[in-house]
Amino acid sequence: MTDTLQSEIHDILQVAMREAIAAGELSIPEVPKIPFSPTKTPEHGDFATPVALGLAKQAKMPPRKIAETIVAHVDVAGHPHIRRIDIAGPGFINIHLSDAWLYETLRTIVTEGDTYGTCDKGAGARIQVEFVSANPTGPLNIVSGRAAAVGDTLVNLLNAVGYDAIREFYVNDAGGQVARLGESIDVRYRQALGEPGLEIPEGGYAGEYLRAFAQDIVDAEGDKYLQLDATERVSLFRDRGIAHILAQQEASLERFGVQFDVWTSEKAIRASGKPMAILQLFRDKQYLYEAEGATWFRMSDFGDDKDCVVIRRDGEYTYFVPDAAYHRDKFDRGFNKVIDFFGPDHQGHVSRLYNFVKALGLPDDWLEIAIIQQVNLVDDEGKLLDMSKRRGKFYTLDVLIDELAAAIGERFAVDVARYFFLMRANNTHLDFNLALAITEANENPVFYIQYAFARCWSIFQKSAEHGITPRPVDTVSLVLLTEPMEHELIRKLSEFPALVLFSAEAREVHRIAHYLHELAGLFHPYYNQHRVLDAEHQERTQARLVLTQAVQTVLRNGLALLGISALEKRM
RNA sequence: GCGCCUAUAGCUCAAUCGGAUAGAGCAACGGAUUUCUAAUCCGUAGGUUGCAGGUUCGAUUCCUGCUAGGCGUGCCA
Numbered sequence: 249m250t251d252t253l254q255s256e257i258h259d260i261l262q263v264a265m266r267e268a269i270a271a272g273e274l275s276i277p278e279v280p281k282i283p284f285s286p287t288k289t290p291e292h293g294d295f296a297t298p299v300a301l302g303l304a305k306q307a308k309m310p311p312r313k314i315a316e317t318i319v320a321h322v323d324v325a326g327h328p329h330i331r332r333i334d335i336a337g338p339g340f341i342n343i344h345l346s347d348a349w350l351y352e353t354l355r356t357i358v359t360e361g362d363t364y365g366t367c368d369k370g371a372g373a374r375i376q377v378e379f380v381s382a383n384p385t386g387p388l389n390i391v392s393g394r395a396a397a398v399g400d401t402l403v404n405l406l407n408a409v410g411y412d413a414i415r416e417f418y419v420n421d422a423g424g425q426v427a428r429l430g431e432s433i434d435v436r437y438r439q440a441l442g443e444p445g446l447e448i449p450e451g452g453y454a455g456e457y458l459r460a461f462a463q464d465i466v467d468a469e470g471d472k473y474l475q476l477d478a479t480e481r482v483s484l485f486r487d488r489g490i491a492h493i494l495a496q497q498e499a500s501l502e503r504f505g506v507q508f509d510v511w512t513s514e515k516a517i518r519a520s521g522k523p524m525a526i527l528q529l530f531r532d533k534q535y536l537y538e539a540e541g542a543t544w545f546r547m548s549d550f551g552d553d554k555d556c557v558v559i560r561r562d563g564e565y566t567y568f569v570p571d572a573a574y575h576r577d578k579f580d581r582g583f584n585k586v587i588d589f590f591g592p593d594h595q596g597h598v599s600r601l602y603n604f605v606k607a608l609g610l611p612d613d614w615l616e617i618a619i620i621q622q623v624n625l626v627d628d629e630g631k632l633l634d635m636s637k638r639r640g641k642f643y644t645l646d647v648l649i650d651e652l653a654a655a656i657g658e659r660f661a662v663d664v665a666r667y668f669f670l671m672r673a674n675n676t677h678l679d680f681n682l683a684l685a686i687t688e689a690n691e692n693p694v695f696y697i698q699y700a701f702a703r704c705w706s707i708f709q710k711s712a713e714h715g716i717t718p719r720p721v722d723t724v725s726l727v728l729l730t731e732p733m734e735h736e737l738i739r740k741l742s743e744f745p746a747l748v749l750f751s752a753e754a755r756e757v758h759r760i761a762h763y764l765h766e767l768a769g770l771f772h773p774y775y776n777q778h779r780v781l782d783a784e785h786q787e788r789t790q791a792r793l794v795l796t797q798a799v800q801t802v803l804r805n806g807l808a809l810l811g812i813s814a815l816e817k818r819m
Numbered sequence: 820g821c822g823c824c825u826a827u828a829g830c831u832c833a834a835u836c837g838g839a840u841a842g843a844g845c846a847a848c849g850g851a852u853u854u855c856u857a858a859u860c861c862g863u864a865g866g867u868u869g870c871a872g873g874u875u876c877g878a879u880u881c882c883u884g885c886u887a888g889g890c891g892u893g894c895c896a
Contacts, residue, residue, distance in 0.1 A: 285835065288842085298838050304876060311876070337839045338876070383896060425896050451895070514896095542894055553821060553892090560894040567896050595823055595891045621824070622890075626831090672832070675824065677889065679831060684845080689858055691845055699858045710855045743835090750835060762833065766843075776851095776860040796855095 253329060254746070257295060257343060258282050260330075264321035273317045276306050286743055290732075293334060293342035294349075294739065300339040311339030350735060351726035353742045357798040358721045365748045365805045370411030376578055377403050379589035379620075380501070380508075381418040384490045385429045385453050388500050391591050393645035394678065395620045397669035397811070398757055399589050400506045404809045405752035405760070414509040418574060421490050422515040423567060428452045429493075430486025434478070436462035437485065441471050461492055500646050505662055505811045512577075514570050522573035523565055526608065527558065535607055550603035571597075572604040579610050586615050587755065589674075592622045618755060619675055626679045648680075655686035660694070663812045667694040670810055671761045693765045697803065698815060700768035700775075704800035705816040707780050711793065714781065718793045728791040733774045737799065740767055744802050748809070757810075764806045771799050 261282050268274040282299045300315035307314055315335040324330050331346040357364045379399030382392045399415065406413035420426065432452040439446050440462050448454045465473070465488075473481050501507070517523070527543075530536050535546050536558065543559035545568070558569050578586050590597060598617045605615050625643060652661035664685045671693065672678045690696050711718065729738070744763070751759045780792040807814045 283838090285838080288834095288839080292839070296839085298877095301838070301876065340839065342839095385896095420896060423896065428895085540894085544894095557894045562894080564894085566894065571896090592824090592890055594896080597891090597896085598823075619824075619890090676832090677825070681831070681845090684831090687858095690860095692858080693844075695858050696844090699856080702858080703856065707855050714855095747835080754836070756835090758833090759835075762843085769843080772859055773861085775855075776857095779855065781855050 253345075253349065254284055254295065256327075256329070258284070260322055260327060261297065261299070261318065261341070264318050267321040268317050271321075273320075274303075274307055274309075274314065276303055286739075287342065290736070290739075292336065292340070293332075293344040295343045295345075297341050297343075298339070300335075300341060304339075315339045315341050347727070347735075350738045350742075351729070353738055354726055354729075354794055354798050355721050357741055357801055358794055361801055362805065364801055365745050365809075366408045366410070367745060367749060368410035369749055370406065370409050370752075372410065372412050373584040374582060375406055375411050375413040375585045375587065376416055376581075376583040377406070377413055377587045377589070378416045378418055378578075380497075380506075381420070382497060383420045383425050384493045384497065385425055386455055386493065387457060387644040387646060388497050390623045390625065390643055390645060390648060390680070391620060393504065393648065393665065394623050394669040394674075395589050395591065396501055396504055396506045396645075397666045398620060398674050401666075401670055401757045401760070401810055402587070402752070402755060404811070405748060405757065408809060409749050409752045411752075415507070416510040416512060417508045419490075419494060419511055419513045419515075420567075421494075421513050422518055422570070423564075424451075426486050426490055427482075429458075429489045430482040430484075432458055433462055433485040433489045434482045437465060437473065440466045441474070457493075458489070461489065500644075503649065503662070504645065505666065512574065514574070517570050517574050517577060518565075520573070520577070522576055523569045526573050526576060527569065530558075530607060533607070545604075545607075547600060547603060550606060552599060552603060556600065568600065568604060571601065572608065575601070575605055575610070575615065576608055579608075579614065584614075588615065588617045589620050590617060591620060595619060616755070621675055621677045623669070623678045623680050626681055627683055651682070652685055656688060659813060659815075663698070664692070664694045666811055667697075667761060670757050673756060673758050693761075694812065696772075697764045697768045697807070698813075700771045701800060701803045701807070701814045702816055703771070703775055704796050704803070707793070707796050709816075711781055711789075714783075716781065716786075716789060716793075718797070719790055721794055724790045724794050725787050726791050726794060728785075728788040729795060731774075731778060733770070733778065734792075734795060737767075737770050737774060737795065740770055741798055741802050744806070760806055760809055764803060764810075767799070767802060767806075 262279055265274065265279045269276065269279070280299065280302065282297055284295050284297050287293055287296050300318060301311045303309075303314050304311045309317075312335060319333050319335060319341060322330075322333060324333060329345055329349045330343060332344040334342040334344065336342050377399050379395045380388070380392050382388055388396075403413045403415050428449065428451050431449050432454070435446045435448055435452070436458045440459070473484065476484065498508075527536070530545065535549070537544050537546065541561040542557045544555045545558045547555045556568060557566050559565060575586070588601075598619070601617060602615065606612070625648075649658075649661045649665055652664055655661075656664065668680050668685055669678070684692055688695055690699075708718070729735070747759060747763055751757060778792070780789065780796055782789050804814045
């Protein structure tokens with residue numbers, strides 16, 4: 249609705265500019281793009297465009313004059329949606345829409361229901377979003393939780409605007425880190441059997457979770473693995489450890505409301521032969537050279553400050569090779585676009601991966617990498633909570649949810665955690681205020697939004713009790729919605745589809761979170777100042793019920809995109 | 820050293836990819852409850868957008884140089 253209207257207005261202005269040019273009143277080589285922005289204040293109308301300001305130089309006319317010239321060619325009377333066009337400030341063209349447009353918007357929302365906010369702009373293009381992809385060496389940490397929330401929501405957004413997007417998790421189940429996992433489990437296993445003098449190896453995993461895992465093996469199967477030779481035992485423990493931790497991670501994600509469509513194994517990628525094929529390709533293109541017993545990639549030819557090793561002295565691939573192969577594999581699977589979310593510890597990997605993708609000859613804009621920045625847990629005074637009291641112990645996603653759940657229950661714990669992870673731009677550091685998260689009052693944005701939804705629901709509940717049946721929208725006199733607050737609410741509702749599209753395209757999920765908070769911030773005052781149900785004004789009641797339903801619909805749709813529940817009442 | 824990110828109200832953050840008077844929430848202060856759920860609302864106060872330049876009709880936004888903080892910078896992933 250908004251979208252079609254915007255393009256309608258765009259066309260109207262474009263035509264007006266062409267006519268002005270044809271009439272010789274405006275001398276510019278071509279009609280430029282016409283940018284629109286929803287206005288900040290109603291005095292500036294509903295939409296505004298600064299297009300005249302940008303033309304001042306080429307047209308050699310003062311911007312106000314240009315705006316006047318353009319507007320003079322618009323047939324306002326011929327467009328029922330437009331009530332008035334003003335020129336204001338230095339030359340802004342402010343478009344005031346007719347009230348009929350507002351009422352039409354309401355009808356659209358109520359009619360479209362769950363699909364309001366969606367569109368088909370993506371035209372079915374296939375997008376793969378890879379996120380979390382934590383090493384299978386331990387429980388998911390807080391940043392992984394943030395990545396999970398952001399990635400999951402972005403996929404929701406992309407699918408809402410017509411893309412065919414999937415969630416993918418890359419399992420680093422090969423290489424040095426999982427080898428270290430096997431060694432660490434081995435140490436814990438032998439310790440559990442009483443062997444003295446053992447220590448977790450350098451670069452190993454000292455967390456308690458492996459102690460428990462090893463104890464389980466001992467309890468179930470005793471010391472039988474001591475008979476295997478060390479290499480065999482470590483490799484067996486590695487594989488069992490991976491399976492165990494992976495299952496744990498999957499369970500944590502599921503608890504957090506995130507389900508991946510595809511899990512890709514690095515081991516499988518290695519076995520596919522693609523790494524070798526890629527190395528051959530690089531060799532053919534003269535990107536490789538031998539030095540110091542290792543094989544190097546000429547990263548410096550791609551603008552990096554140094555080359556990097558792709559085959560180590562011991563003959564093993566460095567992680568670049570399977571990673572490049574994995575991205576080749578993504579491309580071969582036919583994705584039109586791939587979006588990778590990396591944690592803050594992978595920043596160094598970003599430019600290199602771009603370069604490898606370029607070296608593979610894949611399209612420039614095919615891969616998009618974004619960093620999910622770190623999360624700090626803070627108390628009410630903004631003081632940093634110590635997240636790693638001692639080596640090997642860290643604040644996991646599950647521990648966070650456990651703590652929240654103890655205060656506000658499991659369901660809200662997930663809602664609150666998701667919202668807090670989603671409320672900030674993903675490339676900025678995020679302070680997660682634990683005290684605020686468990687506050688069950690308006691300071692907590694999640695409750696504030698959910699309460700707005702609950703109030704809508706409650707109004708319908710009450711109306712049913714009073715025997716008031718909402719009538720079909722077509723039969724309701726929406727013109728009775730005359731309060732400024734009502735118009736403001738509807739205007740806000742009308743922005744939703746464009747916002748969803750923008751958030752998806754810009755990969756900025758936090759905008760939805762803010763929007764919902766703002767919408768709730770308009771509804772609560774309205775609720776307090778104006779009664780929806782009013783026996784004295786039955787027609788107006790019907791109109792306000794439509795408005796209430798529209799608010800509820802947008803809140804529900806928005807929360808659904810964020811993976812946050814919309815409930816009738818508090819548990 | 821080099822690279823990436825960040826710097827906006829006392830605190831946490833917005834600002835629709837250069838637009839109009841920079842907005843919310845929290846904290847502070849003062850009010851509202853026989854009412855459709857007070858998990859709410861109304862009001863007051865709070866700013867040289869880190870600093871210095873530059874680009875132009877116009878800069879929180881883009882460029883350069885500083886300053887401060889975070890992260891990265893391995894033949895680990």
